[in-house]
Amino acid sequence: MTPTQNEVKTTPLDAEIEARVDTLLEQMTLGEKIGQMTQVEKNSIKKGDIAKYGIGSILSGGGGNPEPNTPQNWRDMVNGFIEESLESRMGIPLIYGSDCVHGHNNCVGATIFPHNVGLGAAGDVELVEKIAAATAQEMMATGVRWNFAPAVSLPLDLRWGRSYEGFSQDPAMISEMAAAYVRGLIGGDMTTGVLPSVKHFVGDGAASWGSSTRITAEQWEMIENDPTLANAKVGEHMMDLLKIGAWQIDQGVSDIDEETLRREHLPPYAATIAEGTMNIMVSYSSWGGLKMHAQKYLLTDVLKGEMGFNGFLVTDWEAIDQIDEDFYTAVVACINAGIDMNMVPFDYMRYINTLTEAVGKGDVPMSRINDAVRRILRTKIMMGVFENPICDTPLLVVGSAEHRALAREAVRKSMTCLKNEGALPFAKDSAGLLIAGEHADNVGLQCGGWTIEWMGGPGAITPGTTILEGIRDQVGETAEIVYDENGNFGDVKVETAFVVVGEEPYAEGMGDRSDLHLPQSQVDMIRRVRKNCNKLVVMVLSGRPIIISDWADDVDGLIAGWLPGTEGDGVADVLFGDHDFNGVLRYTWPRSMEQIPLGTDDGQEPQFLPGAGLK
């Protein structure tokens, strides 16, 4: 027994539920069982096939939205799929899944909360539970009952494009935050909540730079279009992003030893299983010389055996295809390793036919199929979808004033003040407050990735309040505010200037970066505005700590704003002193690229240590 073995509190099996599952399994054909083990992306399912094959789930990948993208159209789309599943011979309701990682973020009009990196900085466990509950309400109003969240990643290398999906670099804090998030999503007994998908099992944040095999510049040039990346409309930028590090670490190899894996990366799974999560998503990354999706030891012996997880495992998107060039071999390996449902997501008939063949040949035992389907049906019964397959809670909850107020509170609490030499709070009657930076007035930039589109994007992509709008709402009557996106203020001299800089939105490996300095144009802007003011405050909007040592000494105030989401007015709440700063750094903030990954010592102190944060 390794010292970190967790005594996991699992949801005890319910005899009545198991009996219902027994009855269903007895009635189901092999085809219907394999149908339940199949998840298809919403644009790839052919009309009539949900009923014909008894498909278990449909999903929206990042940006998988109805057109026009409205809450009503989301509800009509999702309920349409569910209603078709009720027409299947067995009438087993499908469950619709989507990445609602910081609110119902694919849906225009939904409340977008700070990404996990900001929630970690806020450090308010109760708030996280409330945010998850609000997210669940907005999801359920549109029929979406499965959330591919929370990520419980421990980002050890900040070059990773998914660092912002982590709450912290402290496993105990990740466990506490994720458990609260799962509680909020489930909402008691899950019949009035949504199914969390804790991800990505296991050690996704421990991959090493350069170990990803997802795609290379050469591959991109040679292949017509990777359907997934083509789906994400990234073609024209792909080569540029590959040259600055995209897909260098995401989905790579986590070469940590088992002791470290158990001590650092398993605890959040134990904590969320104890809170009743019935779904875990498997990581694309590799460990122990194997892709996680084929890791029988960790998926079955450890997670389902030692830790007693009795929910079901879903693959990541198209992940089985990465296991072996021969699809039959890949399917057999993954299902036998413990995968229960395949997020196919495109060619579902190839998967259904391949798995059917494998069972027929005895390469996948019927007992494995029955175990997988039992876990899926057990979960669906616990969700109450047989009794209430269609959600019809009021649509007005989507983007409600109450939820936006909650998001504003989260923004306020996540703001992390790292330096203040007499610069903050700003005077509400400033005779001249210069504000600069595209990030100061751009909802898309303040939301970051996983917002409306997979990678997010700049501009007014969904209703929200920019940081500048929030400032104007608060002090527009009492202060003289001068905004210039590029910080061109001529020879003006004022007391205070506020410059907002940051990263462009990204998701997953598209956000892997070999260098974490700000673009030179933004550093130039900081230096330009420096000449216009007595006190200069810079806010960084980023998914991770970035390298700031080339300019941080020249400013009087420094705020990590993380990725606040739609309610930018929460920033003004602390800028003008209506609320104290609250955020605390949960990551080591490197002084240089030579201090990455976490723990790499280049003989200098980090820029800031976890725990930093002025009140």
Ligand code: GLC
């Ligand atoms: C993506 C991500 C995963 C997400 C899934 C569905 O590739 O790795 O986090 O839940 O596909 O969008």
